[in-house]
Amino acid sequence: MRSIVKEKEDRGISLITSEIPEPSQDEVLIKVKIAGICGTDLHIYEWDEWSQKRIKTPLIIGHEFVGEICQVGKNCKGLTVGQRVSAEGHITCGRCKYCKTGFGHVCKDVEIIGVDRNGCFAEYITVPADNVWPVHDSIPDEYAALFDPLGNAMHTVMAQDVSSKTVLITGAGSIGLFAIPIALINGASKVIVIEPSQYKKDIALKLGADAVFDPWEGDLKEKIIDLTDGLGPDVLLEMSGNKSAINLGLEVLSNGGNASFLGIPAGDILVNFADSIIFKGITIHGITGRRIFETWYQCDQFLQKHGSDIDPVITHVLDMDEVEKGFIMMEKQEAVKVLLRIG
Ligand SMILES: [Zn+2]
Ligand SMILES: [Zn+2]
The missing domain is CATH 3.90.180.10 (Medium-chain alcohol dehydrogenases, catalytic domain)
Incomplete structure (x- = not known):
């Protein structure tokens, strides 16, 4: 064969x-x-x-x-x-x-x-x-x-209750992109995507994303906060494994928010646990397979x-x-x- x-x-x-x-x-x-x-x-x-x-x-x-x-x-x-x-x-x-x-x-x-x-x-x-x-x-x-x-995208989205929630997706490879229609069909009120590739950003928009941003865009945090009633997204779906994306995602995530982590970082990542996780009372869910x-x-x-x-x-x-x-x-x-x- x-x-x-x-x-x-x-x-x-x-x-x-x-x-x-x-x-x-x-x-x-x-x-x-x-x-x-x-x-x-x-x-x-x-x-x-x-x-x-x-x-x-x-x-x-x-x-x-x-x-x-x-x-x-x-x-x-x-x-x-x-x-x-x-x-x-x-x-x-x-x-x-x-x-x-x-x-x-x-x-x-x-x-x-x-x-x-x-x-x-x-x-x-x-x-x-x-x-x-x-x-x-x-x-x-x-x-x-x-x-x-x-299924990777489905698992990442379904680990959270996205119904009537604002969702931030960091990384729009195929799994991040699949997560857009899955989140929307499950009732997400808004889907925001951060992705460096223009090619993938265009596809994210075709799939129904409400806003797409470059990771290096000026005032990015403020723009995301503005789009989410001043509180930050309710749900973070981290698909990139990129340390800046992970930190940005956790920083803008709403207090009491929920995060699914699927992207695999290349090495150890420094995260401010106190400010980004503990005092915000957020819940993180690791996703594999x-x-x-x-x-x-x-x-x-x-x-x-x-x-x-x-x-x-x-x-x-x-x-x-x-x-x-x-x-x-x-x-x-x-x-x-x-x-x-x-x-
Ligand atoms: Zn695979
Ligand atoms: Zn076993």
Whole structure:
């Protein structure tokens, strides 16, 4: 099968032919139709510090996809050949306290598709049956391939009550952008976005953001305070991992406000705990992955009713052999969500 593989411990990616994997008794074999390129894949392509520590080559990368089941292991109940599916990319242990109490997304014994085991940038992938998500007939492939990153955004927004609240989103990559329609549909009264890229700011406006700002814009704090009745936003959705954005977000957040933190900072960050958190009485919620499978049900409903709302985020659909072009466009901030036609 054709597969996109991280072969060398260096920048780059290879398109090679490899063996079709054999599913175990508890796995299904899926013929991949469409896959999405994630920021994580770009890190692996660039071979950054994180990938150098985490990735064991050779590895088929990719974890966002939709496809069709073509073989079912004998212990997999309720799944059939021909079924259109996506999959939760975090394979949890299923036995620990977290897994058993609905907190599988913070299981310590997690294996990630396309990071710790072969991923979906290939014509076929094996996935444990427990991770498979059957896709509703009304959801087109292009949206169904995006359950994973849409789920990150959904988890970040739904950790808060945004109904009739003002929301500040710091960082408008694909997940920050997905969060805009999700927050609006859930009743946010105003969505303000801070993002340096003009390309992404334009998309944020198309998605319905009420205001978008450059991080370096003059009087930025005052402008945000003015837009939120002089009190600051009720909810902060931090998607950038950038230390200035994190500090600005916490500083302008309303007293008693709530924050979801998804963006991963590159190192330790200095925060004024007393003034930015304690005396303001704010609540911070760390977000990782998706609630398994609560977030998937939420995304399923969102995509059935509002799928086309995310169209502006899907900026490119490329053939599998154009994957490198996709990475380079993402690096240059000339693309947001790039989909690959696999089969
Ligand atoms: Zn991802
Ligand atoms: Zn576990």
